[in-house]
Amino acid sequence: QVQLVESGGGSVQGGGSLTLSCLAPGSIFSTNCMGWFRQAPGKERELVAAFASGGSTLVKEPWRGRFIIYRDETKNTMYLYMGSLKPEDTGVYYCATTPTRHPGYMCMAKEYRAWGQGTQVNVSS
Secondary structure (H helix, E strand, O other): OOOOEEEOOEEEEOOOOEEEEEEOOHHHOOOEEEEEEEEOOOOOEEEEEEEOOOOOEEEOOOOEOOEEEEEEHHHOEEEEEEOOOOHHHOEEEEEEEEEEOOOOOOOOHHHOOEEOOOEEEEEEO
16 A cells, blocks of 8 residues: 655645645655645545656646645655635545556556545635
8 A cells, every 4th residue: 555644734824835745755746646635625536637657747627726636756755835825725635546557658546546645724814
C-alpha cells in the first residue's frame, strides 16, 4: 500500500493563499498519476488537479488560473498552491495516486486507489 502524507491545510481569509504538500514514495513520480482531490461538506470527493503518469499537469475548473500543481522529486513531494481562495474552496483536500500507468496518460478520477489522510482547508469570507 502506497503511503501518502498531506500537510499544509489551515484557515485563511478569502483572497489569501495556502500551499499543500504531499510526501510520497519517490518510485511513483514517473510511473503513476498523482492528484489532489477536494471533498466539500456534504459533497462527493472531486478531482482538483493532477499529474499524468510521466509529468504533464491538469487543473480542473473552477480552480484553473488560481491553483497550481507542481512537485519536487528531490524531496519526494507534490504540492498544490491555492491562490485567490474563496469560501467555496473550503473542504478536506486529499493527495492520491493510481496504480502504474503508461507514460503520458492522464488518469480519470475513478482510477485513483491510494489516499492520504486529508488536510482541512477553511476559507472565510
